[in-house]
């Protein structure tokens with residue numbers, strides 16, 4: 001770096017004086033829950049007094065996905081469980 005372009009500590013500190021993180025501002029929804037401003041409420045799915053997210057359908061969808069994930073996982077989980085059972089059997093015998 002060219003000496004002419006070198007920043008001293010004072011200039012670096014002045015630039016970084018604006019780098020601090022600010023706390024998230026929260027607004028209160030009409031349903032009473034706290035929500036991020038300019039975002040739909042995750043509790044009731046409303047934005048600007050209008051329902052934009054079908055909360056019931058979303059929870060159902062998430063439950064369905066969770067169930068499917070659980071159905072997929074036991075293949076690995078069951079194998080591990082049988083291994084532990086075998087180990088227990090060997091330790092007890």
Ligand SMILES: [Zn+2]
Pocket residue numbers: 029030031032033041042043044045046
């Ligand atoms: Zn709400």
